Amino acid sequence: MAQWLSGTVTANHHWHANLFSIKVQTPPFNFIAGQFVRLAIDTPDGRVQRAYSLVNSPGSSEAEFLVSTVADGLLSPLLQQLKMGDKLDVSQPASGFFILDEVPDGDNLWLISSGTGIGPYLSMLGTHTLWQRFKHIVLVHTVRTIADLAYRDYIQHWQHQYPNQLHYQPVVTREAMAGALDKRLPQLIQTGELQRSCKQALNERSQVMLCGNPQMITDTKDLLQSMGLKKNLRRDPGNITVEQYWK
Incomplete structure:
Protein backbone atom coordinates (compact mmCIF):
# COMPACT_ATOMS: atom_id res chain seq x y z
CA MET A 1 0.00 0.00 0.00
CA ALA A 2 1.30 3.46 -0.91
CA GLN A 3 2.66 5.73 1.77
CA TRP A 4 2.40 9.49 1.46
CA LEU A 5 4.83 12.36 1.95
CA SER A 6 3.49 15.78 2.76
CA GLY A 7 4.80 18.30 0.26
CA THR A 8 4.78 22.07 -0.09
CA VAL A 9 4.42 23.76 -3.48
CA THR A 10 7.44 25.97 -4.21
CA ALA A 11 6.57 27.01 -7.79
CA ASN A 12 3.83 26.63 -10.37
CA HIS A 13 4.99 27.76 -13.81
CA HIS A 14 2.35 28.06 -16.53
CA TRP A 15 3.74 27.41 -20.01
CA HIS A 16 0.33 28.35 -21.38
CA ALA A 17 -3.32 28.17 -20.31
CA ASN A 18 -3.42 24.35 -20.24
CA LEU A 19 0.18 23.31 -19.52
CA PHE A 20 2.13 23.90 -16.33
CA SER A 21 5.05 22.64 -14.26
CA ILE A 22 4.69 22.30 -10.53
CA LYS A 23 7.57 21.98 -8.05
CA VAL A 24 7.06 20.40 -4.65
CA GLN A 25 9.37 20.36 -1.62
CA THR A 26 9.17 17.03 0.24
CA PRO A 27 11.38 15.02 2.55
CA PRO A 28 14.12 13.38 0.41
CA PHE A 29 13.16 10.15 -1.36
CA ASN A 30 14.85 7.78 -3.77
CA PHE A 31 13.72 7.01 -7.31
CA ILE A 32 15.13 6.05 -10.70
CA ALA A 33 14.93 8.48 -13.61
CA GLY A 34 11.82 7.61 -15.61
CA GLN A 35 9.71 6.52 -12.67
CA PHE A 36 6.46 8.08 -11.48
CA VAL A 37 4.65 8.84 -8.23
CA ARG A 38 1.09 9.82 -7.43
CA LEU A 39 0.05 13.32 -6.47
CA ALA A 40 -2.97 13.73 -4.23
CA ILE A 41 -5.18 16.48 -2.89
CA ASP A 42 -7.87 16.05 -0.24
CA THR A 43 -11.20 17.58 -1.31
CA PRO A 44 -14.63 17.74 0.37
CA ASP A 45 -15.56 14.73 -1.81
CA GLY A 46 -12.52 12.71 -0.80
CA ARG A 47 -8.93 12.26 -1.89
CA VAL A 48 -8.16 12.80 -5.57
CA GLN A 49 -4.93 11.26 -6.89
CA ARG A 50 -3.17 10.52 -10.16
CA ALA A 51 0.20 9.30 -11.45
CA TYR A 52 2.75 11.72 -12.90
CA SER A 53 6.33 11.17 -14.02
CA LEU A 54 9.09 12.97 -12.19
CA VAL A 55 10.75 15.59 -14.39
CA ASN A 56 13.61 16.24 -11.98
CA SER A 57 16.59 13.92 -11.81
CA PRO A 58 17.50 11.85 -8.74
CA GLY A 59 19.28 13.92 -6.14
CA SER A 60 17.30 17.10 -6.86
CA SER A 61 16.08 19.07 -3.86
CA GLU A 62 12.53 19.38 -5.24
CA ALA A 63 10.15 17.08 -7.07
CA GLU A 64 8.90 18.52 -10.37
CA PHE A 65 6.02 17.49 -12.64
CA LEU A 66 4.82 18.55 -16.10
CA VAL A 67 1.02 18.54 -16.22
CA SER A 68 -1.53 19.11 -18.96
CA THR A 69 -4.82 20.46 -17.69
CA VAL A 70 -7.82 18.28 -18.54
CA ALA A 71 -10.95 20.43 -18.52
CA ASP A 72 -13.14 17.80 -16.87
CA GLY A 73 -10.30 16.16 -14.94
CA LEU A 74 -10.60 15.60 -11.21
CA LEU A 75 -7.04 16.55 -10.28
CA SER A 76 -5.23 18.57 -12.96
CA PRO A 77 -7.47 21.68 -12.64
CA LEU A 78 -6.85 21.64 -8.88
CA LEU A 79 -3.08 21.30 -9.37
CA GLN A 80 -3.09 24.20 -11.81
CA GLN A 81 -4.57 26.48 -9.16
CA LEU A 82 -2.02 25.66 -6.46
CA LYS A 83 0.25 28.48 -5.29
CA MET A 84 3.52 28.67 -3.41
CA GLY A 85 3.02 27.36 0.11
CA ASP A 86 0.02 25.15 -0.70
CA LYS A 87 0.12 21.52 0.41
CA LEU A 88 0.26 18.49 -1.88
CA ASP A 89 0.81 14.82 -1.03
CA VAL A 90 3.31 12.67 -2.95
CA SER A 91 3.14 8.86 -2.89
CA GLN A 92 5.96 6.52 -1.97
CA PRO A 93 7.69 4.51 -3.22
CA ALA A 94 8.20 5.65 -6.81
CA SER A 95 7.10 3.08 -9.41
CA GLY A 96 7.59 2.04 -13.01
CA PHE A 97 9.98 0.20 -15.30
CA PHE A 98 10.34 2.92 -17.95
CA ILE A 99 13.97 3.32 -16.96
Missing part, protein backbone atom coordinates in the same frame (compact mmCIF):
# COMPACT_ATOMS: atom_id res chain seq x y z
CA LEU A 100 17.35 3.01 -18.65
CA ASP A 101 18.17 -0.14 -16.67
CA GLU A 102 15.48 -1.90 -18.72
CA VAL A 103 16.89 -0.73 -22.08
CA PRO A 104 19.48 -2.90 -23.88
CA ASP A 105 22.58 -1.38 -25.47
CA GLY A 106 22.41 0.02 -28.98
CA ASP A 107 24.12 2.23 -31.53
CA ASN A 108 21.79 5.09 -30.63
CA LEU A 109 18.91 5.89 -28.28
CA TRP A 110 15.72 7.53 -29.55
CA LEU A 111 13.67 9.26 -26.83
CA ILE A 112 10.34 9.82 -28.59
CA SER A 113 7.55 11.69 -26.83
CA SER A 114 4.34 13.58 -27.34
CA GLY A 115 2.99 16.28 -25.04
CA THR A 116 3.84 15.76 -21.37
CA GLY A 117 5.46 12.44 -22.28
CA ILE A 118 8.77 14.29 -22.47
CA GLY A 119 8.83 14.40 -18.65
CA PRO A 120 10.67 11.14 -17.88
CA TYR A 121 13.26 11.88 -20.58
CA LEU A 122 14.14 15.16 -18.91
CA SER A 123 14.78 13.22 -15.73
CA MET A 124 17.04 10.80 -17.63
CA LEU A 125 18.96 13.60 -19.37
CA GLY A 126 20.04 14.85 -15.96
CA THR A 127 21.79 11.56 -15.10
CA HIS A 128 25.30 10.39 -15.96
CA THR A 129 24.13 6.93 -17.04
CA LEU A 130 22.42 8.16 -20.20
CA TRP A 131 25.50 9.92 -21.57
CA GLN A 132 27.85 7.11 -20.63
CA ARG A 133 25.85 4.35 -22.31
CA PHE A 134 24.85 5.81 -25.68
CA LYS A 135 27.05 7.54 -28.23
CA HIS A 136 24.09 9.24 -29.92
CA ILE A 137 20.86 10.37 -28.23
CA VAL A 138 17.90 11.73 -30.17
CA LEU A 139 15.16 13.57 -28.26
CA VAL A 140 11.97 13.90 -30.31
CA HIS A 141 9.08 15.95 -28.93
CA THR A 142 5.87 16.14 -30.95
CA VAL A 143 3.25 18.73 -29.99
CA ARG A 144 0.46 20.77 -31.55
CA THR A 145 1.73 24.30 -30.89
CA ILE A 146 5.07 25.99 -30.24
CA ALA A 147 3.94 26.90 -26.72
CA ASP A 148 3.71 23.16 -25.94
CA LEU A 149 7.49 22.80 -26.35
CA ALA A 150 8.29 23.02 -22.65
CA TYR A 151 11.79 23.02 -21.14
CA ARG A 152 13.60 24.17 -24.28
CA ASP A 153 16.09 26.08 -22.12
CA TYR A 154 16.94 22.87 -20.25
CA ILE A 155 17.37 20.99 -23.50
CA GLN A 156 19.53 23.74 -24.97
CA HIS A 157 21.81 23.49 -21.93
CA TRP A 158 22.34 19.77 -22.57
CA GLN A 159 22.91 20.43 -26.27
CA HIS A 160 25.69 22.85 -25.38
CA GLN A 161 27.14 20.41 -22.88
CA TYR A 162 26.98 17.42 -25.25
CA PRO A 163 27.04 19.01 -28.74
CA ASN A 164 28.08 15.86 -30.61
CA GLN A 165 25.92 13.48 -28.61
CA LEU A 166 22.42 14.99 -28.30
CA HIS A 167 20.08 15.92 -31.14
CA TYR A 168 16.79 17.62 -30.24
CA GLN A 169 14.02 17.42 -32.83
CA PRO A 170 10.76 19.29 -32.18
CA VAL A 171 7.71 18.32 -34.22
CA VAL A 172 4.94 20.96 -34.29
CA THR A 173 1.85 19.88 -36.21
CA ARG A 174 -0.38 22.97 -36.11
CA GLU A 175 2.05 25.90 -36.41
CA ALA A 176 5.07 26.71 -38.53
CA MET A 177 8.37 26.81 -36.65
CA ALA A 178 11.89 27.07 -38.01
CA GLY A 179 13.79 23.82 -37.42
CA ALA A 180 10.67 21.85 -36.52
CA LEU A 181 9.08 19.07 -38.54
CA ASP A 182 5.33 19.23 -39.07
CA LYS A 183 3.90 15.78 -39.84
CA ARG A 184 2.72 12.87 -37.71
CA LEU A 185 5.54 10.75 -36.32
CA PRO A 186 4.72 7.54 -38.21
CA GLN A 187 4.75 9.44 -41.50
CA LEU A 188 8.05 11.13 -40.64
CA ILE A 189 9.61 7.77 -39.82
CA GLN A 190 8.14 5.91 -42.79
CA THR A 191 9.43 8.47 -45.29
CA GLY A 192 12.79 8.72 -43.52
CA GLU A 193 12.37 12.46 -42.97
CA LEU A 194 12.87 12.13 -39.22
CA GLN A 195 16.02 10.05 -39.59
CA ARG A 196 17.49 12.43 -42.16
CA SER A 197 16.76 15.46 -40.01
CA CYS A 198 18.35 13.84 -36.96
CA LYS A 199 21.20 12.28 -38.97
CA GLN A 200 20.67 8.97 -37.22
CA ALA A 201 19.56 5.52 -38.36
CA LEU A 202 16.46 3.90 -36.94
CA ASN A 203 16.99 0.16 -37.29
CA GLU A 204 17.62 -3.10 -35.44
CA ARG A 205 20.74 -1.59 -33.84
CA SER A 206 18.70 1.28 -32.34
CA GLN A 207 16.98 1.54 -29.00
CA VAL A 208 13.67 3.45 -28.95
CA MET A 209 11.66 4.66 -25.96
CA LEU A 210 8.06 5.82 -26.52
CA CYS A 211 6.06 7.94 -24.06
CA GLY A 212 2.94 10.06 -24.47
CA ASN A 213 -0.36 9.78 -26.29
CA PRO A 214 -1.50 6.13 -26.49
CA GLN A 215 -2.38 6.42 -30.18
CA MET A 216 1.05 7.84 -30.99
CA ILE A 217 2.66 4.98 -29.12
CA THR A 218 0.54 2.31 -30.84
CA ASP A 219 0.99 3.71 -34.34
CA THR A 220 4.73 4.32 -33.94
CA LYS A 221 5.35 0.95 -32.31
CA ASP A 222 3.46 -0.88 -35.08
CA LEU A 223 5.46 0.92 -37.75
CA LEU A 224 8.79 0.25 -36.04
CA GLN A 225 7.90 -3.43 -35.72
CA SER A 226 7.12 -3.53 -39.45
CA MET A 227 10.65 -2.16 -39.98
CA GLY A 228 12.21 -5.07 -38.09
CA LEU A 229 12.44 -3.63 -34.58
CA LYS A 230 10.78 -5.60 -31.81
CA LYS A 231 9.23 -4.75 -28.46
CA ASN A 232 11.62 -4.89 -25.56
CA LEU A 233 10.60 -7.37 -22.86
CA ARG A 234 12.57 -8.61 -19.87
CA ARG A 235 12.22 -12.21 -21.01
CA ASP A 236 12.92 -11.28 -24.63
CA PRO A 237 15.07 -8.12 -25.06
CA GLY A 238 14.29 -5.98 -28.07
CA ASN A 239 14.39 -2.41 -29.38
CA ILE A 240 11.15 -0.68 -28.34
CA THR A 241 10.51 0.25 -24.69
CA VAL A 242 7.06 1.67 -23.98
CA GLU A 243 5.61 3.63 -21.07
CA GLN A 244 2.49 1.69 -20.09
CA TYR A 245 0.38 4.32 -18.35
CA TRP A 246 -1.29 7.45 -19.67
CA LYS A 247 -1.01 10.65 -17.64
Whole structure:
Protein backbone atom coordinates (compact mmCIF):
# COMPACT_ATOMS: atom_id res chain seq x y z
CA MET A 1 0.00 0.00 0.00
CA ALA A 2 1.30 3.46 -0.91
CA GLN A 3 2.66 5.73 1.77
CA TRP A 4 2.40 9.49 1.46
CA LEU A 5 4.83 12.36 1.95
CA SER A 6 3.49 15.78 2.76
CA GLY A 7 4.80 18.30 0.26
CA THR A 8 4.78 22.07 -0.09
CA VAL A 9 4.42 23.76 -3.48
CA THR A 10 7.44 25.97 -4.21
CA ALA A 11 6.57 27.01 -7.79
CA ASN A 12 3.83 26.63 -10.37
CA HIS A 13 4.99 27.76 -13.81
CA HIS A 14 2.35 28.06 -16.53
CA TRP A 15 3.74 27.41 -20.01
CA HIS A 16 0.33 28.35 -21.38
CA ALA A 17 -3.32 28.17 -20.31
CA ASN A 18 -3.42 24.35 -20.24
CA LEU A 19 0.18 23.31 -19.52
CA PHE A 20 2.13 23.90 -16.33
CA SER A 21 5.05 22.64 -14.26
CA ILE A 22 4.69 22.30 -10.53
CA LYS A 23 7.57 21.98 -8.05
CA VAL A 24 7.06 20.40 -4.65
CA GLN A 25 9.37 20.36 -1.62
CA THR A 26 9.17 17.03 0.24
CA PRO A 27 11.38 15.02 2.55
CA PRO A 28 14.12 13.38 0.41
CA PHE A 29 13.16 10.15 -1.36
CA ASN A 30 14.85 7.78 -3.77
CA PHE A 31 13.72 7.01 -7.31
CA ILE A 32 15.13 6.05 -10.70
CA ALA A 33 14.93 8.48 -13.61
CA GLY A 34 11.82 7.61 -15.61
CA GLN A 35 9.71 6.52 -12.67
CA PHE A 36 6.46 8.08 -11.48
CA VAL A 37 4.65 8.84 -8.23
CA ARG A 38 1.09 9.82 -7.43
CA LEU A 39 0.05 13.32 -6.47
CA ALA A 40 -2.97 13.73 -4.23
CA ILE A 41 -5.18 16.48 -2.89
CA ASP A 42 -7.87 16.05 -0.24
CA THR A 43 -11.20 17.58 -1.31
CA PRO A 44 -14.63 17.74 0.37
CA ASP A 45 -15.56 14.73 -1.81
CA GLY A 46 -12.52 12.71 -0.80
CA ARG A 47 -8.93 12.26 -1.89
CA VAL A 48 -8.16 12.80 -5.57
CA GLN A 49 -4.93 11.26 -6.89
CA ARG A 50 -3.17 10.52 -10.16
CA ALA A 51 0.20 9.30 -11.45
CA TYR A 52 2.75 11.72 -12.90
CA SER A 53 6.33 11.17 -14.02
CA LEU A 54 9.09 12.97 -12.19
CA VAL A 55 10.75 15.59 -14.39
CA ASN A 56 13.61 16.24 -11.98
CA SER A 57 16.59 13.92 -11.81
CA PRO A 58 17.50 11.85 -8.74
CA GLY A 59 19.28 13.92 -6.14
CA SER A 60 17.30 17.10 -6.86
CA SER A 61 16.08 19.07 -3.86
CA GLU A 62 12.53 19.38 -5.24
CA ALA A 63 10.15 17.08 -7.07
CA GLU A 64 8.90 18.52 -10.37
CA PHE A 65 6.02 17.49 -12.64
CA LEU A 66 4.82 18.55 -16.10
CA VAL A 67 1.02 18.54 -16.22
CA SER A 68 -1.53 19.11 -18.96
CA THR A 69 -4.82 20.46 -17.69
CA VAL A 70 -7.82 18.28 -18.54
CA ALA A 71 -10.95 20.43 -18.52
CA ASP A 72 -13.14 17.80 -16.87
CA GLY A 73 -10.30 16.16 -14.94
CA LEU A 74 -10.60 15.60 -11.21
CA LEU A 75 -7.04 16.55 -10.28
CA SER A 76 -5.23 18.57 -12.96
CA PRO A 77 -7.47 21.68 -12.64
CA LEU A 78 -6.85 21.64 -8.88
CA LEU A 79 -3.08 21.30 -9.37
CA GLN A 80 -3.09 24.20 -11.81
CA GLN A 81 -4.57 26.48 -9.16
CA LEU A 82 -2.02 25.66 -6.46
CA LYS A 83 0.25 28.48 -5.29
CA MET A 84 3.52 28.67 -3.41
CA GLY A 85 3.02 27.36 0.11
CA ASP A 86 0.02 25.15 -0.70
CA LYS A 87 0.12 21.52 0.41
CA LEU A 88 0.26 18.49 -1.88
CA ASP A 89 0.81 14.82 -1.03
CA VAL A 90 3.31 12.67 -2.95
CA SER A 91 3.14 8.86 -2.89
CA GLN A 92 5.96 6.52 -1.97
CA PRO A 93 7.69 4.51 -3.22
CA ALA A 94 8.20 5.65 -6.81
CA SER A 95 7.10 3.08 -9.41
CA GLY A 96 7.59 2.04 -13.01
CA PHE A 97 9.98 0.20 -15.30
CA PHE A 98 10.34 2.92 -17.95
CA ILE A 99 13.97 3.32 -16.96
CA LEU A 100 17.35 3.01 -18.65
CA ASP A 101 18.17 -0.14 -16.67
CA GLU A 102 15.48 -1.90 -18.72
CA VAL A 103 16.89 -0.73 -22.08
CA PRO A 104 19.48 -2.90 -23.88
CA ASP A 105 22.58 -1.38 -25.47
CA GLY A 106 22.41 0.02 -28.98
CA ASP A 107 24.12 2.23 -31.53
CA ASN A 108 21.79 5.09 -30.63
CA LEU A 109 18.91 5.89 -28.28
CA TRP A 110 15.72 7.53 -29.55
CA LEU A 111 13.67 9.26 -26.83
CA ILE A 112 10.34 9.82 -28.59
CA SER A 113 7.55 11.69 -26.83
CA SER A 114 4.34 13.58 -27.34
CA GLY A 115 2.99 16.28 -25.04
CA THR A 116 3.84 15.76 -21.37
CA GLY A 117 5.46 12.44 -22.28
CA ILE A 118 8.77 14.29 -22.47
CA GLY A 119 8.83 14.40 -18.65
CA PRO A 120 10.67 11.14 -17.88
CA TYR A 121 13.26 11.88 -20.58
CA LEU A 122 14.14 15.16 -18.91
CA SER A 123 14.78 13.22 -15.73
CA MET A 124 17.04 10.80 -17.63
CA LEU A 125 18.96 13.60 -19.37
CA GLY A 126 20.04 14.85 -15.96
CA THR A 127 21.79 11.56 -15.10
CA HIS A 128 25.30 10.39 -15.96
CA THR A 129 24.13 6.93 -17.04
CA LEU A 130 22.42 8.16 -20.20
CA TRP A 131 25.50 9.92 -21.57
CA GLN A 132 27.85 7.11 -20.63
CA ARG A 133 25.85 4.35 -22.31
CA PHE A 134 24.85 5.81 -25.68
CA LYS A 135 27.05 7.54 -28.23
CA HIS A 136 24.09 9.24 -29.92
CA ILE A 137 20.86 10.37 -28.23
CA VAL A 138 17.90 11.73 -30.17
CA LEU A 139 15.16 13.57 -28.26
CA VAL A 140 11.97 13.90 -30.31
CA HIS A 141 9.08 15.95 -28.93
CA THR A 142 5.87 16.14 -30.95
CA VAL A 143 3.25 18.73 -29.99
CA ARG A 144 0.46 20.77 -31.55
CA THR A 145 1.73 24.30 -30.89
CA ILE A 146 5.07 25.99 -30.24
CA ALA A 147 3.94 26.90 -26.72
CA ASP A 148 3.71 23.16 -25.94
CA LEU A 149 7.49 22.80 -26.35
CA ALA A 150 8.29 23.02 -22.65
CA TYR A 151 11.79 23.02 -21.14
CA ARG A 152 13.60 24.17 -24.28
CA ASP A 153 16.09 26.08 -22.12
CA TYR A 154 16.94 22.87 -20.25
CA ILE A 155 17.37 20.99 -23.50
CA GLN A 156 19.53 23.74 -24.97
CA HIS A 157 21.81 23.49 -21.93
CA TRP A 158 22.34 19.77 -22.57
CA GLN A 159 22.91 20.43 -26.27
CA HIS A 160 25.69 22.85 -25.38
CA GLN A 161 27.14 20.41 -22.88
CA TYR A 162 26.98 17.42 -25.25
CA PRO A 163 27.04 19.01 -28.74
CA ASN A 164 28.08 15.86 -30.61
CA GLN A 165 25.92 13.48 -28.61
CA LEU A 166 22.42 14.99 -28.30
CA HIS A 167 20.08 15.92 -31.14
CA TYR A 168 16.79 17.62 -30.24
CA GLN A 169 14.02 17.42 -32.83
CA PRO A 170 10.76 19.29 -32.18
CA VAL A 171 7.71 18.32 -34.22
CA VAL A 172 4.94 20.96 -34.29
CA THR A 173 1.85 19.88 -36.21
CA ARG A 174 -0.38 22.97 -36.11
CA GLU A 175 2.05 25.90 -36.41
CA ALA A 176 5.07 26.71 -38.53
CA MET A 177 8.37 26.81 -36.65
CA ALA A 178 11.89 27.07 -38.01
CA GLY A 179 13.79 23.82 -37.42
CA ALA A 180 10.67 21.85 -36.52
CA LEU A 181 9.08 19.07 -38.54
CA ASP A 182 5.33 19.23 -39.07
CA LYS A 183 3.90 15.78 -39.84
CA ARG A 184 2.72 12.87 -37.71
CA LEU A 185 5.54 10.75 -36.32
CA PRO A 186 4.72 7.54 -38.21
CA GLN A 187 4.75 9.44 -41.50
CA LEU A 188 8.05 11.13 -40.64
CA ILE A 189 9.61 7.77 -39.82
CA GLN A 190 8.14 5.91 -42.79
CA THR A 191 9.43 8.47 -45.29
CA GLY A 192 12.79 8.72 -43.52
CA GLU A 193 12.37 12.46 -42.97
CA LEU A 194 12.87 12.13 -39.22
CA GLN A 195 16.02 10.05 -39.59
CA ARG A 196 17.49 12.43 -42.16
CA SER A 197 16.76 15.46 -40.01
CA CYS A 198 18.35 13.84 -36.96
CA LYS A 199 21.20 12.28 -38.97
CA GLN A 200 20.67 8.97 -37.22
CA ALA A 201 19.56 5.52 -38.36
CA LEU A 202 16.46 3.90 -36.94
CA ASN A 203 16.99 0.16 -37.29
CA GLU A 204 17.62 -3.10 -35.44
CA ARG A 205 20.74 -1.59 -33.84
CA SER A 206 18.70 1.28 -32.34
CA GLN A 207 16.98 1.54 -29.00
CA VAL A 208 13.67 3.45 -28.95
CA MET A 209 11.66 4.66 -25.96
CA LEU A 210 8.06 5.82 -26.52
CA CYS A 211 6.06 7.94 -24.06
CA GLY A 212 2.94 10.06 -24.47
CA ASN A 213 -0.36 9.78 -26.29
CA PRO A 214 -1.50 6.13 -26.49
CA GLN A 215 -2.38 6.42 -30.18
CA MET A 216 1.05 7.84 -30.99
CA ILE A 217 2.66 4.98 -29.12
CA THR A 218 0.54 2.31 -30.84
CA ASP A 219 0.99 3.71 -34.34
CA THR A 220 4.73 4.32 -33.94
CA LYS A 221 5.35 0.95 -32.31
CA ASP A 222 3.46 -0.88 -35.08
CA LEU A 223 5.46 0.92 -37.75
CA LEU A 224 8.79 0.25 -36.04
CA GLN A 225 7.90 -3.43 -35.72
CA SER A 226 7.12 -3.53 -39.45
CA MET A 227 10.65 -2.16 -39.98
CA GLY A 228 12.21 -5.07 -38.09
CA LEU A 229 12.44 -3.63 -34.58
CA LYS A 230 10.78 -5.60 -31.81
CA LYS A 231 9.23 -4.75 -28.46
CA ASN A 232 11.62 -4.89 -25.56
CA LEU A 233 10.60 -7.37 -22.86
CA ARG A 234 12.57 -8.61 -19.87
CA ARG A 235 12.22 -12.21 -21.01
CA ASP A 236 12.92 -11.28 -24.63
CA PRO A 237 15.07 -8.12 -25.06
CA GLY A 238 14.29 -5.98 -28.07
CA ASN A 239 14.39 -2.41 -29.38
CA ILE A 240 11.15 -0.68 -28.34
CA THR A 241 10.51 0.25 -24.69
CA VAL A 242 7.06 1.67 -23.98
CA GLU A 243 5.61 3.63 -21.07
CA GLN A 244 2.49 1.69 -20.09
CA TYR A 245 0.38 4.32 -18.35
CA TRP A 246 -1.29 7.45 -19.67
CA LYS A 247 -1.01 10.65 -17.64
